[in-house]
Structures are given as C-alpha cells and as structure tokens.
Amino acid sequence: MENVKENHKIDIKTDGKKIYEIHLEDSFENLMDSMEFLDLPGRKVCIVTESNVAPIYLQEIYKRISPKAAKVVTFSFTAGEANKQLATIEKIYEQLIRNHFDRKDLLVALGGGVVGDMTGFAAATYLRGIDFIQIPTTLLAQVDSSIGGKTGVDFLQYKNMVGAFHQPKLVYINTAALKSLPEREYFSGMGEVIKHGLIKDSGYYQWIKDHKKEIKDRDEQILREMIYRSCLIKGGVVERDPKEQGERALLNFGHTLGHAIEKLKEFQWLHGECVGVGCQLAAMISAGRGEISQDDVKDIKDTFKEFDLWKPVGEIDPEEVVQTTKSDKKMEGNHVKFILLHQIGEAFIDRSVTEEEMRHALEQWN
Numbered sequence: 520m521e522n523v524k525e526n527h528k529i530d531i532k533t534d535g536k537k538i539y540e541i542h543l544e545d546s547f548e549n550l551m552d553s554m555e556f557l558d559l560p561g562r563k564v565c566i567v568t569e570s571n572v573a574p575i576y577l578q579e580i581y582k583r584i585s586p587k588a589a590k591v592v593t594f595s596f597t598a599g600e601a602n603k604q605l606a607t608i609e610k611i612y613e614q615l616i617r618n619h620f621d622r623k624d625l626l627v628a629l630g631g632g633v634v635g636d637m638t639g640f641a642a643a644t645y646l647r648g649i650d651f652i653q654i655p656t657t658l659l660a661q662v663d664s665s666i667g668g669k670t671g672v673d674f675l676q677y678k679n680m681v682g683a684f685h686q687p688k689l690v691y692i693n694t695a696a697l698k699s700l701p702e703r704e705y706f707s708g709m710g711e712v713i714k715h716g717l718i719k720d721s722g723y724y725q726w727i728k729d730h731k732k733e734i735k736d737r738d739e740q741i742l743r744e745m746i747y748r749s750c751l752i753k754g755g756v757v758e759r760d761p762k763e764q765g766e767r768a769l770l771n772f773g774h775t776l777g778h779a780i781e782k783l784k785e786f787q788w789l790h791g792e793c794v795g796v797g798c799q800l801a802a803m804i805s806a807g808r809g810e811i812s813q814d815d816v817k818d819i820k821d822t823f824k825e826f827d828l829w830k831p832v833g834e835i836d837p838e839e840v841v842q843t844t845k846s847d848k849k850m851e852g853n854h855v856k857f858i859l860l861h862q863i864g865e866a867f868i869d870r871s872v873t874e875e876e877m878r879h880a881l882e883q884w885n
C-alpha cells in the first residue's frame with residue numbers, strides 16, 4: 520500500500536496491481552475529479568441510497584453527477600438493517616432493468632454499510648457484474664465496510680449469508696458527511712475502529728485511548744487521522760488477502776458472537792455495538808486461555824465503554840447465543856472459527872474455542 524498526495528489517497532493493490540483508490544476528502548467538491556477516470560459520458564448511473572441519507576445528500580450528489588453522465592437515476596429504500604435483504608436487491612434490479620442498464624453502466628452507493636453492502640451485491644450480480652463505487656456516509660462505512668468488496672445481504676436474519684466479493688472502482692470519503700450522523704451511529708463505528716487497533720496495531724489502540732475526547736467531539740483533524748489509519752489497516756489486510764483465505768479472517772474479531780447477538784436482538788442493537796460486545800467477549804476468552812491479562816481485559820472493556828459500546832448481554836440466554844453461533848457461516852464442520860488476541864495489537868485465528876468457553880464468557884459478562 521502506498522500513501523500519495525499527503526494522505527489524501529490510499530491505493531489498494533492486489534498482486535502489485537492497483538485495483539482502486541480511496542480518496543479522503545472533507546467535502547464533495549472533488550467528487551467529479553475523482554470520478555473522471557470512470558468515463559461517465561458513455562455510461563448511465565444509478566445512485567442507490569436510503570430514506571435517512573437521501574434528504575441530506577442525494578440532491579448534491581445527483582447535481583454533481585448528472586451533467587457528466589449519459590443518464591442518472593436514483594433508487595432509495597427504507598433505512599435499516601432489516602431491509603438488507605434480497606427483496607430490496609430485487610427492487611434495485613427492477614430499477615436497472617426499467618432504465619435499460621447494461622454491462623458498462625455504473626452503480627453509486629451513497630450511505631452507510633447497509634447501502635454499500637447491498638449496492639455492491641446488486642453490482643456483483645446484475646448482468647453477472649457491473650461497476651460500482653462507494654460514497655460512505657457513516658463512520659463505520661468510512662473506516663470499514665466501503666473497503667474490501669465484501670458485499671451481500673442477510674438471510675433469515677443470519678448476517679451476510681448471501682453475498683459475493685466484488686471490489687468497488689473507487690471509495691470517496693467525505694469526512695464532513697459525519698456531521699449529520701447521530702451519536703449512537705457514530706459510536707457504533709467506533710466498534711470497528713477499536714477492533715482495528717486491537718487486531719493489528721497497539722500504537723493505534725493507545726492513540727484512540729489518548730484522543731477519546733477529541734474523537735467524541737468529532738475534532739476534524741483527529742477524525743481524519745483516525746479514518747486514515749483505519750483505512751490503512753483495513754486496506755492492508757484486504758490487499759494481502761482479498762478473498763479471506765487466511766489473514767482477512769482477523770477482521771472478523773468480535774463478529775463470531777457479535778453476529779449471533781445482532782441476530783438475536785433482531786437488529787435492535789447496531790452492528791458496531793454487537794461487534795464491540797463481541798470483541799470484549801473474545802478478549803475475555805483470550806484471557807481465559809492465558810493469552811492476555813485480566814488487566815488487558817479491563818482496559819479493553821473501559822475503552823469500549825468510553826463510546827457506549829457496552830450492552831446488557833445478560834438479558835440474552837447464553838445457550839441461545841451459542842446455538843445461533845453454531846448456525847452461522849463461521850462454522851467449519853464442528854468447529855467455530857474464532858479470532859482471539861495473543862496481545863493487544865496481535866490477533867490470531869483459532870478453531871478450538873469450546874461451547875463452554877463461549878458460555879462462560881457470556882455468563883461472566885458485566
């Protein structure tokens with residue numbers, strides 16, 4: 520990975536070849552410069568967004584793209600994880616067919632991770648694959664979901680059960696879009712940010728702790744540095760292992776139990792909140808094995824708590840969590856794929872975590 524133009528751009532490469540750029544901006548002013556290479560005059564564009572984002576940002580994005588493209592249409596669905604499902608994908612296909620979209624046309628994902636995952640999946644599957652770009656508008660999407668090409672939907676409320684790897688052609692991040700993000704959603708994004716520090720970079724984890732006040736205040740410089748550092752971590756993993764053959768599984772830290780809890784709470788707790796809880800539980804299991812200390816666990820819990828990433832997990836039956844985990848796609852035969860910590864900043868894949876260890880962590884939760 521290479522940093523160019525004073526941290527405004529990050530190149531994502533696989534096998535030494537650039538596949539796309541992440542542009543880190545503080546407005547939408549440079550969007551059309553960033554999209555120049557996409558040769559828009561010969562292409563139709565469908566901007567996919569949802570009911571909370573559309574009233575704030577759709578008009579501006581539409582106004583910028585429409586003079587440059589052959590035609591621009593929009594598609595907006597009702598916001599929320601509950602709509603991250605095949606029924607919404609079908610409606611996107613309908614809009615594309617109605618407007619005669621062909622293989623050279625382009626989708627634009629304008630929104631958070633729900634929009635990004637579904638737009639990417641529609642792009643991966645419509646006519647066996649068309650191009651798409653990401654314009655992420657939540658912290659979670661800017662640091663994590665817009666990068667790396669994991670696209671898909673939930674099925675029977677099991678997370679991301681149906682999907683495809685399909686990389687975007689561009690990720691355009693406007694950090695100013697986070698000004699309108701509600702606090703709970705902003706803190707949810709911190710679940711993935713803290714995860715990045717815990718699995719890959721203890722210095723970054725320490726930096727997050729040292730700057731918690733500025734992060735909470737959404738200080739522009741600190742926010743920019745944080746998003747940049749998280750994009751480097753996520754992008755680096757994706758470059759080395761784009762299709763999750765090995766290292767990329769580390770990005771699943773906190774997701775084994777987190778996804779089960781997200782399902783059992785019927786998406787009332789946000790993805791980043793469940794990941795935060797899942798990271799804390801995985802830290803407890805790591806400590807139970809003597810990998811990290813109880814002081815580390817306390818430190819990790821305190822850090823998540825700073826961003827309201829603690830939930831009353833005790834209200835869920837531990838047995839249900841364990842059983843739900845066993846129906847998730849993280850099962851390999853009889854073994855659940857778990858990510859644990861050797862130390863803060865160093866994660867590893869483990870396939871030997873027992874039901875008893877999971878249950879014990881859930882019962883000890885406080």
Ligand SMILES: NC(=O)c1ccc[n+]([C@@H]2O[C@H](COP(=O)([O-])OP(=O)(O)OC[C@H]3O[C@@H](n4cnc5c(N)ncnc54)[C@H](O)[C@@H]3O)[C@@H](O)[C@H]2O)c1
Pocket residue numbers: 569570571572575598599600603630631632633634636656657658659660663664665666667668669670678679696697698699700701704707708711790791
């Ligand atoms: N593909 C990946 O690699 C990856 C990584 C992490 C998470 N995810 C997925 O991402 C999803 C979570 O993403 P999310 O947290 O962005 O959720 P989200 O897309 O539901 O957005 C969160 C909320 O913020 C609102 N919103 C979005 N941008 C806004 C803005 N700028 N101002 C005001 N409101 C705004 C949305 O309408 C929504 O209510 C989950 O489905 C998760 O599984 C995918």
Ligand SMILES: O=C(O)C(=O)C[C@@H](O)[C@H](O)[C@H](O)COP(=O)(O)O
Pocket residue numbers: 663667669678679711763767768770771774
């Ligand atoms: O990019 C990845 O790889 C991740 O695992 C990032 C996660 O934060 C994200 O929630 C992802 O969608 C989880 O993927 P899944 O394959 O466990 O459903």
Ligand SMILES: [Zn+2]
Pocket residue numbers: 711774790794
């Ligand atoms: Zn996640």
